[in-house]
Amino acid sequence: DSVDSLSAQEEFWDTARRHLIRYGRGGFVPAIIERAEGAHLYDESGRMIIDFTSGQMSSLLGHSHPAIVATVRESIATLDHLFSGMLSRPVVDLAAALARTLPEPLCKTMILSTGGESNEAAIKMAKLYTGKHEIVTFDQSYHGVTHASGAATYSLSRAGYGPVVPGNLIIPTPNSYRSVFRKDGVHDWQTELDYGFAMVDRQSVGSLAAFIAEPLLSTGGIIEPPTGYFAALRKKCDERGMLLIVDEAQTGLCRTGDWYAFQRHGVVPDILTLSKTLGAGLPVSAVVTSDEIETTCSDRGFMFTTTHVSDPLAAAVGRTVLRTLEEGRFELTAQRLGERLRRGLLDLQQRHERIGDVRGRGLLQGIELVMDRKTKEPADDYGTHVTAACFDLGLHLNIAQLPGVNSILRLAPPLTISEPDLDTGLGILDQALTIAAER
Ligand code: PMP
Numbered sequence: 366d367s368v369d370s371l372s373a374q375e376e377f378w379d380t381a382r383r384h385l386i387r388y389g390r391g392g393f394v395p396a397i398i399e400r401a402e403g404a405h406l407y408d409e410s411g412r413m414i415i416d417f418t419s420g421q422m423s424s425l426l427g428h429s430h431p432a433i434v435a436t437v438r439e440s441i442a443t444l445d446h447l448f449s450g451m452l453s454r455p456v457v458d459l460a461a462a463l464a465r466t467l468p469e470p471l472c473k474t475m476i477l478s479t480g481g482e483s484n485e486a487a488i489k490m491a492k493l494y495t496g497k498h499e500i501v502t503f504d505q506s507y508h509g510v511t512h513a514s515g516a517a518t519y520s521l522s523r524a525g526y527g528p529v530v531p532g533n534l535i536i537p538t539p540n541s542y543r544s545v546f547r548k549d550g551v552h553d554w555q556t557e558l559d560y561g562f563a564m565v566d567r568q569s570v571g572s573l574a575a576f577i578a579e580p581l582l583s584t585g586g587i588i589e590p591p592t593g594y595f596a597a598l599r600k601k602c603d604e605r606g607m608l609l610i611v612d613e614a615q616t617g618l619c620r621t622g623d624w625y626a627f628q629r630h631g632v633v634p635d636i637l638t639l640s641k642t643l644g645a646g647l648p649v650s651a652v653v654t655s656d657e658i659e660t661t662c663s664d665r666g667f668m669f670t671t672t673h674v675s676d677p678l679a680a681a682v683g684r685t686v687l688r689t690l691e692e693g694r695f696e697l698t699a700q701r702l703g704e705r706l707r708r709g710l711l712d713l714q715q716r717h718e719r720i721g722d723v724r725g726r727g728l729l730q731g732i733e734l735v736m737d738r739k740t741k742e743p744a745d746d747y748g749t750h751v752t753a754a755c756f757d758l759g760l761h762l763n764i765a766q767l768p769g770v771n772s773i774l775r776l777a778p779p780l781t782i783s784e785p786d787l788d789t790g791l792g793i794l795d796q797a798l799t800i801a802a803e804r
Contacts, residue, residue: 370410390766394756401428404782406761415790417762419779422583422615423641426689427781433645436685440678447677449670455680462687463653466624468633470655476680478673480614480640481509483650484577486669487636488513490654491575491608493662499532501565501576501607505540505585505767508577508612517577520585522768534568536561538582539590542722542733543741554591562601575608575635576601580626583615586765586773587724587731595630608635608658614650615729618642619690619780622700622727629726645686649679695780702787703727706776709791717798719744728780731765734772743772750801751794760793 377397396408404427406414419425426433444453460474477483492498500517507521508514515521516530523529537544539554546557565573576598582588590598602609611634616626620642623629627637635658640650673679689695703726710732714720721735734744734751748764748771755762765773776794778787 374409391764394761396756403427403429404779404786413759414756415760415778415786415793417760417776417778417790419777420646421641422777423644424646424779425618425620425642426645426686427779428646430645430689430781432685432689433647433682436681437647437678440681444677446673447675449672449674452675453677453680455677455684456675459651459680459684459687462684463639463651466687466691467637467653468628470657471633471637471653473654473656473659475652475669476675476683477650477652477669477671478648478676478679479509479650480612480638481511481514482671483614483638483640483652484508484514484517484610484612485511486652487610487612487638487654488517488575488577489669490636490652490658490662490667491610493665493667494658495574495606495608497572497574497606499534499569499573500530501534501536501573503538503578503582503585504535505538505582505588506535506577506579507582507584507766520765520767532570532572534565536565538585538588539594540586540588541591542724552591554594555597558594558597558601573605573607575610577610577612579612579614579616580630581616581621581726581729583729583775583777584766586733586767586770587729587775589724589726590630592630595627595632599632610634610636610638612638613642614638614640615642615777618686619695619699620727620729620777621725622696622703624690624696626726643683643686644679645682645689647679647682648673649683649686651683690780698780699727702778702780702782702784703730705784705787706730706778706791709788710776713791713795713798716795717802719747719798719802725776728777728782730776732774732776734774743770745769745771747801748772748774750804751797754797754800755793758793758796760790760797762790762794 399409400407404416406416463474464472502517505520508517516533541552544552546553611627617639637653643649710723719734720732722733725731734748736742736744
């Protein structure tokens with residue numbers, strides 16, 4: 366029997382090698398995942414793996430949440446997909462529900478499928494509204510892989526694809542742990558921001574349209590801009606007639622302990638994009654903006670008719686996600702479990718010399734691994750060994766995706782994870798940190 370299953374596995378990987386296009390940096394995780402439920406993944410042998418990545422950050426409510434399963438079943442059987450010029454109740458309901466969770470003037474929504482696509486639409490709207498074309502972002506940004514969202518992504522290599530969309534500019538990511546902008550040892554983010562915008566002004570051709578940012582950079586290394594930073598950034602945008610686009614693909618909908626992570630920073634974006642978490646595992650995304658921006662764009666002929674825009678099924682799922690979060694008060698859950706996760710990580714830092722930094726918010730936390738806490742030399746191979754050892758022991762977590770950096774681990778379990786599973790995951794990480802140090 367075990368010989369049979371071994372040859373069946375070899376055949377699986379052999380077929381994968383022959384027929385799949387490879388697309389990621391680290392290749393594929395060495396397991397054939399057969400099923401997933403809540404915070405648990407199961408491979409074909411029945412081995413359980415705790416999921417600290419929430420799928421790819423999208424399974425906010427855990428895998429196969431009963432309310433999502435029921436919504437998909439019902440929608441696919443009654444109203445699956447429509448011509449992009451037709452409206453249905455789920456779409457209007459979701460748009461109105463989103464507006465109720467958001468501050469003014471964010472009241473108008475478009476439902477799409479993916480994160481990159483929602484940023485594509487947001488960037489197009491910003492260009493149409495301002496009549497300008499330059500887009501500014503952080504130098505560790507991630508907003509997607511498509512045309513404009515890919516051009517505004519700097520945490521992936523840009524090499525090999527020829528020209529990107531012109532007019533993309535960057536400022537330094539306000540990384541309090543590593544920034545070279547320091548005054549008396551403390552991160553001097555105002556000088557860093559001033560410097561960034563001095564560079565932007567110098568390079569700009571006078572057509573600054575928007576700044577696009579995550580309120581807590583996730584793929585870019587779990588970096589939350591310091592208190593006060595976003596208000597200062599908003600001021601820079603206002604002074605230049607630029608819009609502020611906030612991308613909450615990973616942070617939105619309770620994950621960080623607030624409904625939206627921008628709320629903590631005391632700013633309101635001109636355009637908000639939501640994706641991953643809005644679909645709880647399915648491709649659902651949204652662009653939300655003000656009446657004024659929407660009206661101007663519409664008057665100027667805004668065009669974004671994708672196959673799946675305003676899809677009833679996607680919208681029904683989004684509506685169920687919002688309702689589930691509201692009824693369960695999941696922002697409180699993320700706060701409570703986030704505290705527990707944070708305490709656990711700080712405790713690990715006491716015992717593992719190579720944990721240089723613990724950071725993040727709610728159920729989106731990260732640890733940065735270093736060879737030496739004083740020099741902060743990145744412990745790259747160690748990061749790779751730790752994640753591999755975790756997987757062997759039954760925990761899946763992943764590494765932040767920066768070119769050439771393998772030393773920042775992201776911990777983002779689903780909001781529905783149990784306290785015992787959270788603690789077990791931390792225990793596995795503890796063991797893995799020790800095992801990997803010996804490699
Ligand atoms: N924005 C952010 C902040 C993201 O993390 C991601 C995905 N990692 C995207 C956009 C792109 O989303 P998608 O992969 O669904 O296009």
